[in-house]
Amino acid sequence: MGTKKHNFSAGPCILPQEVFQKASEAILDFNGIGLSLLEISHRSKDFVPVMDEARAIVKRLMNLDDSYEVLYLQGGASLQFIMVPFNLLTKTGKAAYLDTGTWASNAIKEAKRWGNIDVVGSSADEKYSYIPKDYSVDSSYDYFHCTSNNTIYGTQMKSFPEVDTLKVCDMSSDIFSRQLDFSKFDLIYAGAQKNMGPAGTVLVVVKKDILGKTNRDIPAYLDYALHIKKESMFNTPPVFAVYASLLTLQHLEKNGGIAAAEERNNAKAKLLYDEIDYNPNFEGFAKKEDRSVMNVSFRLTDKSKKEKFDQMWKDAGINGLNGHRSVGGYRASLYNALPIESVQVLVDVMKAL
Ligand SMILES: Cc1ncc(COP(=O)(O)O)c(C=O)c1O
Numbered sequence: 001m002g003t004k005k006h007n008f009s010a011g012p013c014i015l016p017q018e019v020f021q022k023a024s025e026a027i028l029d030f031n032g033i034g035l036s037l038l039e040i041s042h043r044s045k046d047f048v049p050v051m052d053e054a055r056a057i058v059k060r061l062m063n064l065d066d067s068y069e070v071l072y073l074q075g076g077a078s079l080q081f082i083m084v085p086f087n088l089l090t091k092t093g094k095a096a097y098l099d100t101g102t103w104a105s106n107a108i109k110e111a112k113r114w115g116n117i118d119v120v121g122s123s124a125d126e127k128y129s130y131i132p133k134d135y136s137v138d139s140s141y142d143y144f145h146c147t148s149n150n151t152i153y154g155t156q157m158k159s160f161p162e163v164d165t166l167k168v169c170d171m172s173s174d175i176f177s178r179q180l181d182f183s184k185f186d187l188i189y190a191g192a193q194k195n196m197g198p199a200g201t202v203l204v205v206v207k208k209d210i211l212g213k214t215n216r217d218i219p220a221y222l223d224y225a226l227h228i229k230k231e232s233m234f235n236t237p238p239v240f241a242v243y244a245s246l247l248t249l250q251h252l253e254k255n256g257g258i259a260a261a262e263e264r265n266n267a268k269a270k271l272l273y274d275e276i277d278y279n280p281n282f283e284g285f286a287k288k289e290d291r292s293v294m295n296v297s298f299r300l301t302d303k304s305k306k307e308k309f310d311q312m313w314k315d316a317g318i319n320g321l322n323g324h325r326s327v328g329g330y331r332a333s334l335y336n337a338l339p340i341e342s343v344q345v346l347v348d349v350m351k352a353l
Pocket residue numbers: 011075076077078079103147149150151152170171172173191192202
């Protein structure tokens with residue numbers, strides 16, 4: 001077995017070691033039943049409690065009441081770019097979107113196929129290095145859509161606007177990383193493969209009473225109401241991804257829940273941003289006030305040091321530090337499972353450059 005790396009990958013990404021251990025045991029022998037998790041029916045008495053608890057734990061962690069439903073679907077966050085307009089946008093309606101980068105733009109592109117979409121704010125003018133703030137959304141819109149954390153650029157919404165319509169948020173890259181009043185949102189979705197679990201499922205948290213108001217004919221798989229009626233088992237769910245997500249959320253709950261994770265995440269981000277600001281070899285990409293606690297984007301001030309720096313962090317056992325190709329430079333993703341010791345290793349390498 002290789003030496004465990006310091007994994008700064010943006011996603012799929014690091015998960016707690018305990019989750020890898022338990023998930024691999026379940027593949028060989030699930031709960032001691034003499035069968036693999038992968039070879040039993042999703043409707044068996046062994047799997048149904050996994051789905052039930054995976055749904056229940058999300059509401060406990062987010063402090064949400066029974067007016068919300070939790071679903072584990074497939075198709076990633078990208079399918080939510082389509083399901084949201086299908087379920088919430090009326091045929092003659094319009095929706096307001098905030099454009100904070102590639103993923104937000106993709107959501108806008110999909111929604112435009114189905115309705116009237118207004119981009120109420122965009123930071124495209126400065127390469128998505130900040131979060132637009134001066135905009136308002138009135139009740140003429142069916143809903144407002146935003147992206148809480150912009151994985152590629154390393155920007156994060158520190159607060160959310162009061163809007164006069166439904167509030168929908170793509171929280172793919174900062175779900176369960178910080179305390180928020182989740183009851184202020186009507187629909188939240190997040191691809192699991194960052195803070196929640198492996199790739200293969202997308203979490204949807206939806207307020208039940210917002211559904212059933214569109215006048216569209218919704219194809220079965222795209223219909224939230226149908227998934228709710230079938231208790232997130234309309235078709236075969238991604239059993240492994242759901243189980244591993246449950247293990248990750250149980251690990252989070254056992255370790256102090258979202259509040260404790262937020263404290264650890266803030267400490268990690270401070271350690272790294274302080275070095276970026278102090279060390280003349282580096283500069284941050286995102287505007288300071290909008291810096292993400294999850295994805296830290298930065299670059300060298302002198303590009304001629306690239307080869308040396310790249311060799312140094314690789315030698316230190318660091319993985320996944322290259323920035324997204326559209327931004328360049330470096331990106332350190334500090335998801336929940338990344339220990340502060342890994343951040344210290346990176347900071348030490350930066351100091352030694
Ligand atoms: C904020 C955000 N939204 C959406 C996506 C797309 O997710 P998926 O690959 O699950 O479709 C990503 C992927 O990284 C993301 O970071």
